[in-house]
Amino acid sequence: MSSSEQHAHKHDHDHDHDHSSCGLGDHKEQAVPFAASAAAAVYRIQGMDCSSCAKSLEKHMRTLAAVKEVNVNFSTGKMHIVEEGLGKEAVMQEVSKAGYTASPLAKRMGAKEASADRTGTQLTILSGILLLLGIIGSFTSVPEAVTISLWALAIVTGGYKPARSAFYAIKSGSLDMNVLMSAAAIGAAAIGEWLEGATVVWLFSVGNMLQARSIEKTRDSIRNLMDLAPSEAWVKTGDSLTRKQVEEIQVGEIIVVKPGEKIPLDGEVLVGTSSVNQAPITGESIPVDKTAGDVIFAGTVNESGALEVKVTHLVEDTAISRIIHLVEEAQEKKAPTQAFVDKFAEIYTPIVLVLAMLVIVFPPLFSFGTWGEWFYKGLELLVVACPCALVISTPVAIVSAIGNAARHGVLIKGGAFLEKAGAIQAIAFDKTGTLTEGKPEVKEVLTTAGESEEQMLRIARTVEEQAKHPIAQAIVTYAQKRGFAPLAGNDYRAIVGKGAEAVIAGETYYVGKPALFAELGVSTADWEDSIQKLQEEGHSLIVVGTAKRIIGLIAVADTIREITVRAIQRLKADGIREIVMLTGDNAGTARKVADQTGVSRFQAELLPEQKVEAVKSMQQKGQVVAMVGDGMNDAPALATADLGIAMGGAGTDTAMETADIVLMADNLEKLPHTVKLSRKALRIIKQNIWFSIIIKLAALILIFPGWLTLWLAVVSDTGAALIVILNSMRLLRFKDS
Incomplete structure (x- = not known):
């Protein structure tokens, strides 16, 4: 058994010293993204409004010989790049060529970075003014050539940035919304639909501007935390x-x-x-x-x-810097739903593009209408071909939900875990330090007739002093307060889940559960009444003795957290089917804690491997199971559960780095909020996906009767994307009532 497994349960009286490693969450997706590479420079990218923009920029940067590795993430708006000989200015210039703005990430997270480039906003405003002047001119005696010139200028000003981005996208072998929209605008102008072309370009620019600002707000929701420091x-x-x-x-x-x-x-x-x-x-x-x-x-x-x-x-x-780093890293990991949607989009876009080409060419060839009529329908299909709203439906919701959780002291380590949290039906809790304070105190000390309490406590302190486990620390503290110094001991050894031993003055002494002494063949018959009485009162019992005799008994008790009771009541109210307590402690103590906290049922006197079996048996019922522990221990059970939730991450680097979800506070106060938030996120993601698909289908259907205009196609695309973003942003403001 590994050291992390031996160390699995602090309340099981397992005395392994090695706290340096923990198998927490090893079964889950723990791949370190390329973003974490120490050699990578990080830039904030502004102006991306769709994941296809990120792909296009990434492909463009890869065309440069000096770029060794590059990763552009739409969700967080960051680019990680490893380059040789380019330098910051050249990198920013190349990003600018592709139509976006890059600024180096500040060393201190939250420090002021380069202000956003507002050129796109200014061009959009100018394009809108030219479009409006052209429309006014068309209702007056102004020559047609003037109005057409105004609309042409509106197309050039509003379409400059999208056209530049489209050029670099095509150059790098990408087909994004900028390419499709530029083709539609040029096509509209080519068949004399100047007003239509100008309207398309302006609406697309306005939509992009609003989307970019909305998405940037979700990205800033976490980074703004740093303004607190x-x-x-x-x-x-x-x-x-x-x-x-x-x-x-x-x-x-x-x-x-x-x-x-x-x-x-x-x-x-x-x-x-x-x-x-x-x-x-x-x-x-x-x-x-x-x-x-x-x-x-x-x-x-x-x-x-x-x-x-x-x-x-x-x-x-600092802890807050690490939180932001971990959250942004989590936001870069794709959830299963997002991966599926991206795959769907990769198939959908080329199919619709091919369909657009067929629509332009075949119907007029067979005399089913004029070339101009079908060319226009083909342009509409081009606009409908980019599933922006669909692709954006999941990542913005995930970024918003993970950001909300982080502001409430909960780290969700990726979209996959957010989705899993929204689906959990059963929760298993560790007892000590999770449902209870984790600070047990010695309540009673009993010794065998003729034995000194001082000597017994000195032996117990000697054996327990090297252990980090709460019960061991309670015994050591109790002995210290009474001035009982440890004895000279050696050959210390942990006995997994049962206790510990050490050699003192040539004799081996054991400190552990009554079960340990039963295994050693030491009779506890004289102690049965005391053991039964103390256990029924909710005490954990530690026996001190040798392989031949018992010297004494130490009764330890822990206190229930008030927050625990409230959290469990709220989880039950939220429809969690089964709430189970898994403990290595005796049945009497477990029953008392179960009664006080309101858990559905409990399993007591479990070894670490038995807790794993308990979690597996819950999963075999078809339930999605979360396991909640203290982060430093409970590794096997946390790893086996569908979702491992660690508590007390603020003071524990291991918990922050290894658990699927980390409650930064050392209590369960925010667990119900996390479950509700995750469920809300799942609902919003489903709403977004269905809304995006229905809008696209409606647009496709309306093309062929001739009811859809080119500018309506643009509104259906950029408008749907904006609605999806705003719907997702509701998660930023979500509060558990």
């Missing part, structure tokens, strides 16, 4: 304070945070006591008390006392 901090050197940029502050320096100020960097409190609002990181609504030795995070608010803080992370490594 100040750009400067008070650094203490000796007795003096100096104001410094956060980028210049090194790990180990001392910063001073005054009452009411935002905390600029992650650190550890050295001096002072205060209440800190951690909502930007954990989503917790109630401020948390902080004192010397406690960890604080950048972007949180110091509400009362002044604090002296030792910096523990550079500005680019």
Whole structure:
């Protein structure tokens, strides 16, 4: 068994020391995107309004010999590029050629970047004015040549950027909306439909402008979190304070945070006591008390006392920076629905293009109408050929939902996990540290007649001192408070899921569950009444002894979180069919916790591998199962479940990097919100897909009776895309009532 498996359950009294690795979520898609390459420069790309734009830009950049690798992601609006000899200016120039604007990503996430290029907006406004003047002129005695000239200028000004993008798309072998729309505008002009052509170009430009701004708003929803962290901090050197940029502050320096100020960097409190609002990181609504030795995070608010803080992370490594990085990485991963839609679009577009060519050529050949009439119908088909609304239906919804979750202290690690969260029917919970506080206390100590309580606790402390597990720590703390020092021990060994052993003064001592001593053949008959009574009262029992005799018994109990009870009630109200508690603890303790929390049922005295079997048995009933644990442990069960949810990610790098979903706070407060948000996202994605398909079908049907005009075709395409985007953006404002 691997170290991560041995370490699977902190409450199973498993004393493996190795916390350095965890198999959490290893079964899931954990591929590190190319975006993470250390050698890649990252640029923010503005002006992309469809995923085909990203593909076209990517293909264009790949035509350059100096570009070794490039990845353009529409969802996050970022380009990752590995190049040799081009330089930033040349990269930005090449992106500009393709019709988009690039700006290097700032080192400090959230720092001001290059402002957006507003040339496209200005050209759209000018195109609209020229179109309007032409229309006014057509109702007056102005010569026709003047009105046609105004419409031609409207086509040139409004269509300049799309035409430039279309040129580079064709050059790189892509067929995007810019190509199709440019062909439609040129075709309209060629058959003398100047007003139609100008209207098409202007509507397309307006649609693009609105789409781009809306999508940028969804992308900024996460990046704006960084505005919470100040750009400067008070650094203490000796007795003096100096104001410094956060980028210049090194790990180990001392910063001073005054009452009411935002905390600029992650650190550890050295001096002072205060209440800190951690909502930007954990989503917790109630401020948390902080004192010397406690960890604080950048972007949180110091509400009362002044604090002296030792910096523990550079500005680019703070928890909030890592959150943004992980969220943007998650937004770049395609959900199954998105992958399917993209595949469908790849097939749909060429089919409609071929159909457009056939419509232009064959009907007039067989005398079913004039060339001009069928050429116009072919142009309409060209416009309808690009399924922009369909392709955009899923990624914008996913970006919005993941962004909303992050602002509420929940990290969803990709679209696939968002979809899975919306489909869960059953949830299995770890007990200690998940449903309970995870801070057990020694409630009672019993010793065998003639044995010293002090000696027994010194032995227990010696065996438990190397373990990180909460029950072990509770015993060590109890012994420390009474001034009972550890003994000289060696040959420490963890016994998976049962306890631990060590050699003290030449004799092997065991500390663990009653079951461990039953296996050793040590009779617990004299203790049965005490064991039964304490377990029925909800205590976890730890026996101390050798392979021949029992020295004593330690009763430990944990407390239920109030938030846990409320969260489980809300999950039940939201229709989660089955809520199960899986624990390695005794049945008495498990029953008491189950009664207090309201879980549907529980399974007690489980070893790590038995928890895996419990999850599998739930899956065999046809249920989509989520497993909730503390992030550092429960690896096998979390990995087996359809969705692994870790708690307490704010203070745990491992949880942030390995779980499918991370609740940043060390409680279940935001789990119901996550389930509701995911379900809402699934509903919106389905709405978007069906709406997009119906609009396209309607447009296709209306072409052949001649009821669809070219400008209506444009409205049906760009308008549908805009409606889909706005519908998806509702997820940004979603609140769990």
